[in-house]
Amino acid sequence: MVWLTEQQIGRWKRKRILMVGSFMCWLIIMFITPKVPLRHHLFADKRNFMGVPNTLNVITNFPFLIIGVLGFVLCLGGSFFNISLKGEIWGWTLFYAGIASFAFGSAFYHLKPDDNRIVWDTLPILIAYSSLFSSFLVERAGERVGLSCLILLLFTSFLSIAYARVFNDLRLCMTFQLIPCLVIPVMTVLLPPKYTHSRFWLWATAAYAIAKIQGLADNKIYNTNRYIISGHSLGHLCSAVATLLLTIMLLYRSIRFHRLGDLKGRP
Known part of the structure; x- marks a missing residue:
């Protein structure tokens, strides 16, 4: 019992350190970065196809609709995703x-x-x-x-x-938006997972980080691939891949162990 109590205290301390560390990271980033005004609506690809302005930047949002609606329905269904709480x-x-x-x-x-x-x-x-x-x-x-x-x-x-x-x-x-990209990989390593397939968290985080880089390199990517697709549009698609990876994780994961906190109140 003493060992269990010390183990719980150690985990709680790690959680507090991670929370405080995340907050400090946010403060540091806010102080060292310059102001980013709202008027940054200049995207590389301004092409108009079939009367739709900025066509590729618009239609590359379609995967989000498919994954979002499908995931929402499966969550409400209750038996498709491995969700226990x-x-x-x-x-x-x-x-x-x-x-x-x-x-x-x-x-x-x-x-x-x-x-x-x-x-x-x-x-x-x-x-x-x-x-x-x-x-x-x-x-x-x-x-x-x-x-x-x-x-x-x-x-x-x-x-x-x-x-x-x-x-x-x-x-x-x-x-x-940046803090989860930094905190999730750290917590994935430090805190034990309740489910299998936890590596999907890291893959999804990596896909999202790549998407943000593509968005920042909007013009460079657009010029490099000879004006086929812009970095911003690719960022949409890569972010959709991140949500798809999380959906696959929910479909195939299983419980590795029950936490003590999860078992309280159960018969």
């Missing part, structure tokens, strides 16, 4: 709802990019990231920690959008 069900359902909403919001934004429409592009993806990170924490750190963070992260999502509109600065939104 209510906190995970809420988190994953909200994640897929956010992904499906992002498909519409991003397509709407790219039809005519401006300061007003960018909210519909950014808010759904921030909600999806919040619920995804919450689901990850439910699995790795416990249901109470994950659900508490979900509320905090959703509040931060809306705060980030408000900050961007009031101060004309996207840094809070951008760092909010």
